[in-house]
Amino acid sequence: GAVVSQHPSRVICKSGTSVKIECRSLDFQATTMFWYRQFPKQSLMLMATSNEGSKATYEQGVEKDKFLINHASLTLSTLTVTSAHPEDSSFYICSATDAEDNEQFFGPGTRLTVL
């Protein structure tokens, strides 16, 4: 199957700082990427849909000014958590759709801890 990478895998930051997470599709082009958040023992909650070259579409209740998404190319999307607070601590996972066969592949996730 196709490979999606995320960087970093783990980040610890102080409250008030901004953190950028990268998501890359390594062996296919992804016109659409998705960002999810997962709290312990809960399922994945979609935060936003990222389309290459256009603005992201955010799910209800997700602050677009706090979670900045940029999809600069067909293989790269970034999520920036601005002015992070302890309640933003979570597991952030991206996914990308291989348009040829409608299969959606996930990255390994990024564990964010805000102190």
Add this chain to the structure above:
Amino acid sequence: EDQVTQSPEALRLQEGESSSLNCSYTVSGLRGLFWYRQDPGKGPEFLFTLYSAGEEKEKERLKATLTKKESFLHITAPKPEDSATYLCAVQAWGGSEKLVFGKGTKLTVNP
């Protein structure tokens, strides 16, 4: 609103003891139903996509089936390495490719 309900929440099996996981769904128009496996601290690993009622797909000890209201993930003669959380998700027609996930079934296979 599209919804996915998975049962049971947790399942413990002995090695070799076959069983099934259930995924019930309501969706405006089903484009695809997805099964993933997730290990602790990792992203979901793609298993199957099913598109129409009656469709079946197999991979090693796993077999996924689909009806108009639910999907089953059958696990035949499971091994301890099959222990994981299995996630079901639906994708609806309508322009967006987003997935709506169930809460998952945590499977533990004891040796």
